[in-house]
Amino acid sequence: MAERSTSPLSTGSLHSVVNAHAGKELGSRTSSASPPTSTPPTSLGDEASILSEAGKMEVIETREEVSTPHAVPTSPAVSQSAPEAPDSAPRRAIRQTRQKVVTYNVQILAGTSIHTPTKYLEKHHETVVHGDIQEVTRKTTPTPPNKRVGKRRTKSESAELADPADQQLATEAAQAAQRRTSSRLNTDLRRVALGNSGGVANTLSAGKNPVQSALKRSASDSRLRSSFRSRPSKFKEDTSEDEDEEEEEEEEEGKEPEYFKPKTKQWLKQGLYVGQERGFDARFTEKRNRARREARLAKENKVLPLPLFATEIQLESNPRLVFKPFKLPFDVYNPLPKKVKVDGWVKLNKNRFIGDASALWRREKHDDTARCFCKPEDGCGETCHNRIMAYECDATNCPLTPDQCNNRPFAQLKKRAKGNGYDYGVEVMETEGKGYGVRAMRCFEPHQIIVEYAGEIITQDECERRMKQVYKKDKCYYLMSFDNKMIIDATRGTIARFVNHSCEPNCEMIKWTVGGEPRMALFAGSRGIMTGEELTYDYNFDPFSLKNIQECRCGTKSCRGVLGPKPKKPANHEERSLPSALLAGAKRKLQDVFGGGRGSESAPNSPKKRMIGNSAMTKARNALAMSEAAREKAQREAAAHAAQIASRENRAMLRHKALATSKRGRLLHKASNAARPTVRTSKKTVINLKRKVTVPKAASKPGALKPVKNMPSKMVRGSKLSKGALLMARYRSATPEESSEDESPNITPASLRSANKKASGKKNSIKPLRLSKVGKLGQRTFEVSDSEEETDSDSEEEEIPDSEVDGEYGSDVTSSRFKDKKRGSAPAPRGIHKTGAGVAKNPRGRVRNAKGRFESKAKA
Numbered sequence: 001m002a003e004r005s006t007s008p009l010s011t012g013s014l015h016s017v018v019n020a021h022a023g024k025e026l027g028s029r030t031s032s033a034s035p036p037t038s039t040p041p042t043s044l045g046d047e048a049s050i051l052s053e054a055g056k057m058e059v060i061e062t063r064e065e066v067s068t069p070h071a072v073p074t075s076p077a078v079s080q081s082a083p084e085a086p087d088s089a090p091r092r093a094i095r096q097t098r099q100k101v102v103t104y105n106v107q108i109l110a111g112t113s114i115h116t117p118t119k120y121l122e123k124h125h126e127t128v129v130h131g132d133i134q135e136v137t138r139k140t141t142p143t144p145p146n147k148r149v150g151k152r153r154t155k156s157e158s159a160e161l162a163d164p165a166d167q168q169l170a171t172e173a174a175q176a177a178q179r180r181t182s183s184r185l186n187t188d189l190r191r192v193a194l195g196n197s198g199g200v201a202n203t204l205s206a207g208k209n210p211v212q213s214a215l216k217r218s219a220s221d222s223r224l225r226s227s228f229r230s231r232p233s234k235f236k237e238d239t240s241e242d243e244d245e246e247e248e249e250e251e252e253e254g255k256e257p258e259y260f261k262p263k264t265k266q267w268l269k270q271g272l273y274v275g276q277e278r279g280f281d282a283r284f285t286e287k288r289n290r291a292r293r294e295a296r297l298a299k300e301n302k303v304l305p306l307p308l309f310a311t312e313i314q315l316e317s318n319p320r321l322v323f324k325p326f327k328l329p330f331d332v333y334n335p336l337p338k339k340v341k342v343d344g345w346v347k348l349n350k351n352r353f354i355g356d357a358s359a360l361w362r363r364e365k366h367d368d369t370a371r372c373f374c375k376p377e378d379g380c381g382e383t384c385h386n387r388i389m390a391y392e393c394d395a396t397n398c399p400l401t402p403d404q405c406n407n408r409p410f411a412q413l414k415k416r417a418k419g420n421g422y423d424y425g426v427e428v429m430e431t432e433g434k435g436y437g438v439r440a441m442r443c444f445e446p447h448q449i450i451v452e453y454a455g456e457i458i459t460q461d462e463c464e465r466r467m468k469q470v471y472k473k474d475k476c477y478y479l480m481s482f483d484n485k486m487i488i489d490a491t492r493g494t495i496a497r498f499v500n501h502s503c504e505p506n507c508e509m510i511k512w513t514v515g516g517e518p519r520m521a522l523f524a525g526s527r528g529i530m531t532g533e534e535l536t537y538d539y540n541f542d543p544f545s546l547k548n549i550q551e552c553r554c555g556t557k558s559c560r561g562v563l564g565p566k567p568k569k570p571a572n573h574e575e576r577s578l579p580s581a582l583l584a585g586a587k588r589k590l591q592d593v594f595g596g597g598r599g600s601e602s603a604p605n606s607p608k609k610r611m612i613g614n615s616a617m618t619k620a621r622n623a624l625a626m627s628e629a630a631r632e633k634a635q636r637e638a639a640a641h642a643a644q645i646a647s648r649e650n651r652a653m654l655r656h657k658a659l660a661t662s663k664r665g666r667l668l669h670k671a672s673n674a675a676r677p678t679v680r681t682s683k684k685t686v687i688n689l690k691r692k693v694t695v696p697k698a699a700s701k702p703g704a705l706k707p708v709k710n711m712p713s714k715m716v717r718g719s720k721l722s723k724g725a726l727l728m729a730r731y732r733s734a735t736p737e738e739s740s741e742d743e744s745p746n747i748t749p750a751s752l753r754s755a756n757k758k759a760s761g762k763k764n765s766i767k768p769l770r771l772s773k774v775g776k777l778g779q780r781t782f783e784v785s786d787s788e789e790e791t792d793s794d795s796e797e798e799e800i801p802d803s804e805v806d807g808e809y810g811s812d813v814t815s816s817r818f819k820d821k822k823r824g825s826a827p828a829p830r831g832i833h834k835t836g837a838g839v840a841k842n843p844r845g846r847v848r849n850a851k852g853r854f855e856s857k858a859k860a
């Protein structure tokens with residue numbers, strides 16, 4: 001029977017001394033495979049070494065007691081079983097050497113010895129020490145000079161060799177060791193080994209994986225360690241962490257630490273919505289959102305929470321669950337496709353001034369320091385002077401504390417970069433046709449900082465040199481003009497260099513001044529960003545030369561086709577629509593008022609200027625001013641237009657009114673039952689022409705107009721009515737002939753005029769179009785009124801002689817006038833009358849009779 005002495009912490013089985021014990025219990029033990037309580041060899045190396053040692057072993061010490069996980073192998077039985085070494089020094093020496101051995105067969109521990117690919121085992125074999133146990137012991141562990149194990153062994157050997165029973169035992173032990181090859185045995189070994197390796201019960205209760213713990217402790221070999229590191233790419237966090245770890249690794253190389261430290265587990269708290277704040281609502285201003293956020297705790301509507309927060313509320317409502325927030329591990333729940341690794345990308349986390357750039361910056365730096373005077377309740381919101389000027393607040397230029405101030409985006413970014421991958425929030429992806437791109441791994445609020453565009457800051461000369469010499473064969477450029485005379489070359493730079501162009505971008509690249517230094521960063525656009533979205537901004541690309549022009553593959557509706565500069569607004573003012581010119585003017589004025597406009601020192605297209613133009617406050621003011629100006633203008637335009645139309649229509653109406661007294665007119669009017677005409681003058685301006693006709697019921701006067709009710713539609717449809725005619729078709733004469741006579745003398749405007757002159761001195765007038773408000777903005781109703789009470793309200797209206805518009809004249813006068821009147825001057829619609837005495841249709845060979853009617857010459 002062979003047993004190995006064990007220690008709960010011992011992983012150094014290589015140094016296990018296998019002793020034969022000739023105790024009285026020996027007889028009761030079988031020589032078969034080791035009992036379940038025995039401590040097995042815990043590595044292939046152990047087995048191998050046992051086997052290799054088996055034939056040579058002369059002294060075998062057998063312990064009576066088998067150690068338990070918590071037992072320290074200092075049982076009295078052991079000391080009893082070694083009478084040859086009464087002093088405890090040799091035993092202590094053995095324990096110490098055991099503890100120093102760290103190589104372990106992790107595959108067996110992990111229960112994968114059977115299924116482990118041979119390749120791995122072979123690889124692992126290289127890390128396991130083989131051969132003579134003593135040799136190995138000597139090689140791997142420096143034996144303390146005062147602990148002379150070899151000597152002691154020799155001593156015991158000489159003692160044991162003399163005993164044939166011991167020899168027999170040794171032989172049996174060797175045989176037993178040879179038989180230990182079954183998988184069952186391995187399982188047992190594993191269990192015991194795990195039990196020994198640090199208290200399984202404790203580990204489990206702490207929520208740790210025992211196998212992992214065992215692996216951690218045993219994986220001291222550098223090769224094994226490196227395999228661990230390279231394996232789980234999901235463990236990788238953000239860049240800063242990676243770098244820290246690299247540094248740690250370097251340190252480790254030097255001092256060879258005992259255990260491998262795995263990376264910290266990352267947790268995803270909110271799934272796809274990570275980064276969204278509960279109190280945030282994109283429709284509101286930042287200030288209002290902040291206020292809502294603060295008020296949220298005090299007063300919250302829990303009846304219908306967003307699905308996203310329903311769980312949170314449930315958890316909160318159950319006091320037992322309050323301290324158990326809902327979490328998912330990052331590497332279990334990663335909603336995005338695999339992130340890619342970019343070869344040859346030299347990362348820089350900060351800007352680095354190259355060559356003369358630094359001096360140039362200092363020289364060029366004007367006295368452009370900004371300062372804000374915000375109060376805590378403002379929180380450096382949209383009205384903060386620093387913010388408007390794209391300066392980051394800090395202790396030197398802002399009276400608020402960091403907690404109170406909301407204008408420290410770069411500080412916020414720095415803080416976020418220390419968190420896990422989701423906090424950092426961006427990663428490289430592969431795109432279709434555009435090479436690499438960057439996508440969001442979390443949500444970003446509108447105008448929230450996303451990532452800094454950092455790299456090497458170079459002068460223009462240096463840029464030209466690099467373009468000609470270094471990047472002449474490149475297809476991708478990472479150069480960004482960011483100050484008058486400086487360029488950021490992010491060929492070595494942050495992840496922002498991979499952000500692609502889009503003609504309808506969701507982000508903006510904006511230059512800020514932070515601590516007196518210029519810095520560029522990508523900010524979310526006004527829509528905000530959702531998890532998984534590709535980040536883009538408008539490059540406003542300057543291709544330098546024609547051969548550098550590239551096709552744009554952004555795939556948006558408004559794609560410009562090439563990576564080129566933004567199209568300029570039409571220079572010719574005449575080409576621009578009036579409202580757009582007006583808006584541009586208003587914008588310019590506001591920019592002048594708030595600075596950064598035409599008179600500002602910054603370059604015309606500098607991001608700073610763009611930022612000012614885009615700042616929320618400016619936007620709001622611009623929008624307000626623009627909308628007001630546009631509204632006023634639209635109103636003026638509409639009024640003018642309407643007046644014009646009304647004037648035209650009024651005149652036409654008056655002309656036709658006269659005609660309407662004719663027979664044809666009456667016929668036409670009978671056929672007219674059309675709806676009230678509506679003239680659209682502009683998108684938002686509707687002019688309703690309405691004729692108010694006052695017709696005395698008792699005695700309708702000749703020439704007075706009244707709406708026609710039963711005009712057959714086919715007459716209108718089938719005939720070629722002019723617009724004016726169509727309008728006029730609604731009116732018919734209210735002459736007495738209407739009922740009694742079918743035919744009436746032709747009345748022309750001229751005849752009306754002259755008739756009117758002779759009429760009584762009564763001054764009648766058909767009022768021209770009257771402007772009246774209808775209520776809706778931009779919509780006016782224009783009424784044509786005949787009533788005397790109504791006054792002429794449109795001064796622009798062309799003055800119409802009273803005589804023309806008089807609708808109340810006597811039929812006798814009219815008829816008499818017509819008799820004298822020259823025919824053929826009425827602008828009546830032609831070709832619409834089948835019968836009657838139309839001027840144009842005056843049939844040849846017909847003459848008027850005394851009543852003014854046509855009849856054949858013969859008849860006359």
Ligand SMILES: C[S@@+](CC[C@H](N)C(=O)[O-])C[C@H]1O[C@@H](n2cnc3c(N)ncnc32)[C@H](O)[C@@H]1O
Nearest residue numbers: 434435436476477497498499500501552553554
């Ligand atoms: C700053 S890099 C962006 C990262 C780049 N896609 C990469 O793989 O490294 C700019 C280059 O990306 C490519 N690119 C960016 N946006 C593009 C787009 N909308 N269409 C086509 N190519 C684009 C162009 O080749 C451009 O020169």
